[in-house]
Amino acid sequence: MNRKNYTHPNPNPNYTSNNSMQSLHFIQALARINRAASKPTTPSCRTKQIRHAAYSSMAYTSGSRRKWSRALLIRLRQRQRLRARRLLTVRRRVRIVTPAMSLPEEPARAETLRRLVPGGRSMEYCNLLEEAADYVQCLRTQVQLMQSLVDAFSS
Template sequence: MTTQTTPSNPNSIKTRFTYRFVQALRKLNKTRSVSVSPSMKETYRRYHMIRVASYASMASAVGSRRAWSRTVLWKIRNRTLHRTLKKKGKIHALRRRKVRENPRNSLNFHRENDLKKLVPGGEGMDFCRLLNETAHYIKCLRTQVQIMNNIVDHCSN
């Protein structure tokens, strides 16, 4: 098993993401409560904080050039509003699932609409721009996973 190092180019997205994410993890580690066995609530809270730090680091590394990164940063800044909308969205998503289970509706796939829901900020995009944003978003998600794997490999050695 070989571990990859971050690129030496300080302007690359990988380097900027790694630097920001490691800083965010250090900050989270300083605020960690000391307990022998953390509760499920505390474990979930830390998981959520790491997840938010990861997405914020990734979006800020990309900057405001991409619609998905602007949307992610906006959602993080407006977290309370986003939580309210997310709860409403879950109820709506459950209703959609029931409709999709109908065999007559299973033939009508609206892939473009599904893609617009997956990519942050994709709701108002035309199809060509949506594909471009999706490709970049997937590339950044892959980078995020690689960096996180490298951090785990480094810490486990």
């Protein structure tokens, strides 16, 4: 990432984020999935697993400083736990999300962005933009990495 070419530097840069670390985490997760898949699994299940690995490796690499990564990891873990417990009890967890105080100049489209960025519901608008920038960067790195992996595997 060559950040020197920016005319507007990142106002709050994420120093822990690293392309190579992200790829390392993701490839390790893929290897774990591959190793665990001794029994034949359906493609949709594998897809879910790989996507899970993609998002969690992304969040893990970004570190705990970013709110979106924390929210993403918490959500994934809760989902896993719920999936494991689904057979026993069907219980709906009450979600406690303190909505961000909407200020008058906040555009209406910000609500959509809140839904897209993990943990964005409880963020203030300024923080939301910051987290969205970081999230976009990490997602883009992840997409590049996965694309390169797909190309390497298919070739």
